[in-house]
Amino acid sequence: MFGKMKKQLDRLMMRMMITCEKASYLISKSQDEKLTFPEHFQLRMHLLGCRFCRAYEKDIGILSDNIQDWKHYIEDEGHPIHMPGEEKQKIREHIREQQNGGDQAGKDD
Amino acid sequence: MPDLTDPAQWVDQYGDYLYTYAYYRVNSPELARDLVQETFVSALHAKDAFQGRSSEKTWLVSILKRKIIDHYRKQSRSKEQSHEHYDLPFITEGEDRGQWDPNRRPREWPEQGSDIDREAFYKVLEYCLSLLPEKWSGVFRLKSIEELTTEEICKEMGITPSNLWVIMHRARLRLRECFENNWYD
Numbered sequence: 001m002f003g004k005m006k007k008q009l010d011r012l013m014m015r016m017m018i019t020c021e022k023a024s025y026l027i028s029k030s031q032d033e034k035l036t037f038p039e040h041f042q043l044r045m046h047l048l049g050c051r052f053c054r055a056y057e058k059d060i061g062i063l064s065d066n067i068q069d070w071k072h073y074i075e076d077e078g079h080p081i082h083m084p085g086e087e088k089q090k091i092r093e094h095i096r097e098q099q100n101g102g103d104q105a106g107k108d109d
Numbered sequence: 110m111p112d113l114t115d116p117a118q119w120v121d122q123y124g125d126y127l128y129t130y131a132y133y134r135v136n137s138p139e140l141a142r143d144l145v146q147e148t149f150v151s152a153l154h155a156k157d158a159f160q161g162r163s164s165e166k167t168w169l170v171s172i173l174k175r176k177i178i179d180h181y182r183k184q185s186r187s188k189e190q191s192h193e194h195y196d197l198p199f200i201t202e203g204e205d206r207g208q209w210d211p212n213r214r215p216r217e218w219p220e221q222g223s224d225i226d227r228e229a230f231y232k233v234l235e236y237c238l239s240l241l242p243e244k245w246s247g248v249f250r251l252k253s254i255e256e257l258t259t260e261e262i263c264k265e266m267g268i269t270p271s272n273l274w275v276i277m278h279r280a281r282l283r284l285r286e287c288f289e290n291n292w293y294d
Contacts, residue, residue: 019199019206020209025275028282055214055215055216055218059288059289062221063281063288071254080129081129082125083124083128088121090146094146094149096117098154099153
């Protein structure tokens with residue numbers, strides 16, 4: 001009776017135990033999607049006992065925040081990258097050719 | 110019909126803006142330049158369809174954005190993938206399979222003050238993003254920079270949601286490790 005219960009408990013524990021590889025996958029997935037209940041539960045159980053995955057979760061959060069900051073930075077007009085003048089000239093000429101080409105435009109590319 | 114600026118003026122008015130937009134997204138000055146040129150050419154041929162519902166600049170950006178997504182797709186499907194190899198930071202054999210490789214365990218990053226050199230920091234970020242293999246890079250950028258939905262990315266890149274989660278997972282492992290080695294060290 002007791003042995004049978006222990007076996008069932010062991011099996012349950014085994015099902016809940018996940019590796020760090022799986023845990024880090026779930027941490028990543030949770031950034032983009034809502035985890036299913038079993039996934040969420042497995043991850044929380046794992047994190048209770050694993051400081052490396054706890055560090056990973058925190059680092060990934062910081063990484064995401066930094067990428068958001070960077071996105072705003074690159075979309076802010078205060079930080080333009082200037083196209084070299086000769087490249088601009090080539091594009092200007094290319095536009096002019098296309099305009100003058102009328103219906104022929106694009107055919108001589 | 111709304112008035113558009115003379116296309117001859119586009120380069121001066123929007124050239125740098127579009128170039129900057131593309132430059133940060135494709136990691137290559139030559140490619141950024143080509144995408145800007147293609148954007149102007151497409152705009153030229155489509156200018157009769159311009160409805161004036163958005164500004165001219167927004168309209169040009171939307172054309173460029175479409176070209177960038179097409180570029181990611183082509184890149185991810187091309188056979189000439191960079192062969193840069195990345196071993197996941199986990200033990201691959203034995204009883205401890207799937208646990209962190211002891212030499213590559215994540216460290217908890219220290220709190221970052223507001224006095225850090227943002228420019229230098231972003232250079233590291235750009236460098237780390239440039240290390241991602243093309244397919245990961247496209248998926249990762251579409252998700253975290255362009256903020257496309259999972260369904261949209263799967264459709265564009267011809268992958269399943271599980272593929273997407275695995276790619277995002279590996280990209281994050283790689284980026285985190287790159288950051289730890291190049292910024293927090």
